[in-house]
Amino acid sequence: MSEQGGFTASARHRDIPEASVARLPVYLRALSGLADAGHVTVSSEGLATAAGVNSAKVRKDLSHLGSYGTRGVGYEVDELVHHISNALGLTQRWSVVLVGVGNLGHALAGYAGFASRGFRIAGLVDADPARVGERVAGLTVRSIDELAEVVTTGGVSIGVIATPAGAAQVVCDQLVAAGVTSILNFAPTVLQVPDGVELRKVDLAVELQILSFHEHRKSVSGAVGA
């Protein structure tokens, strides 16, 4: 009754299931490909194929954003890109600080996908004095002591940790203290963060061990079956 039109769209945002959120970036990439290939519209089936999921999932996921499809036709590619970008908050530019400029840090700093989706690297930071001053990906590596300053003056809300495991929790605490509210951890260790700080982790060793499990499973059941 007293609900405003503008609020309906906002309410949509509020509770998109995590699982759906995790797929939206994949749809976004698939849509870019489709747009490049000249597609103006795409059906849930077509997008599903491009994104490697099934069409029911696509429709359910997109329904959380609103009703932007046309029955009998599909979704307009450009429009969908726009709505997904909106939902993900990609219309604004997020600033990122990258801590740890070792092998992996170099690779991350040079990753083109950063800039292409509106993420700006506001600073590179390392604890090793020998690395401070070095130029990487067009930026000068600064001391870890300047972390708080980089975060504050750079308007940084996202921190990426690419340090050795031993340093990760300290760095994490410093990031949180400086006001960072989202952290992406590449260090092979479990981090503790206070409520309200979003933490995600990428762990190569874990991924390999999961693959190992499946390989092992195959070889065991294969031996029994043969």
Add this chain to the structure above:
Amino acid sequence: MSEQGGFTASARHRDIPEASVARLPVYLRALSGLADAGHVTVSSEGLATAAGVNSAKVRKDLSHLGSYGTRGVGYEVDELVHHISNALGLTQRWSVVLVGVGNLGHALAGYAGFASRGFRIAGLVDADPARVGERVAGLTVRSIDELAEVVTTGGVSIGVIATPAGAAQVVCDQLVAAGVTSILNFAPTVLQVPDGVELRKVDLAVELQILSFHEHRKSVSGAVGA
């Protein structure tokens, strides 16, 4: 009746839920830390804290491997490490081929976690002739044309893709054709694999966009709430 004792343990392996499998490597790392700290036994509560989960989950997960705890005491650290390693197939040495020796490929090749858990890099491969012959992490980069040979002679069952997105599907197909049955994909693209081939992906851009979503959510609800 006709069930053999040996089969009971095997049967345990057979159906560990995916979600549990994904946590076992984390427990393993936590246990290493606990062992280094001198702990001989650990309770589900203690392990849960170290692994960043809750104790009920730990007990449920470990129950899939068998009954290796002692009520009133907890789990013996060494023994648990052994059983988890067994379940994950880490008692045997897996050979890995890494395709794409760019920035990320370098970082991956130099990653210590590879060797520490029994993964052997059987070969580095790249399509760029300028890179072939280069020495990285103690290995000589070989041509992509030699991929099949590297896989066959190296006994490789796991492939890691660290190429640009455009090359990833071709490389993936070549890996599968050469006999690789597990693939870890770092390229920002969706890959198609036949049944029976395990595929996992690590995608920096996706992770950042998920964080972006949560940042966006916070800033929106924060504005409304204030």
Add this chain to the structure above:
DNA sequence: CCGACTTTGTGAATGCGTTCACGAACGCGT
């Protein structure tokens, strides 16, 4: 040897995510 205490292992309950299946809505050809 026994009773108090601790901690596991697991059925039961709950919650979340995926899939199914179909009514509603739209474009298009005639």
Add this chain to the structure above:
DNA sequence: ACGCGTTCGTGAACGCATTCACAAAGTCGG
């Protein structure tokens, strides 16, 4: 204008994962 074929949006059913809560099983001090 109208019916046909297509595709969305979504309630309902299902299955997997997490959490709860407690009996069973062990340790340990006295």
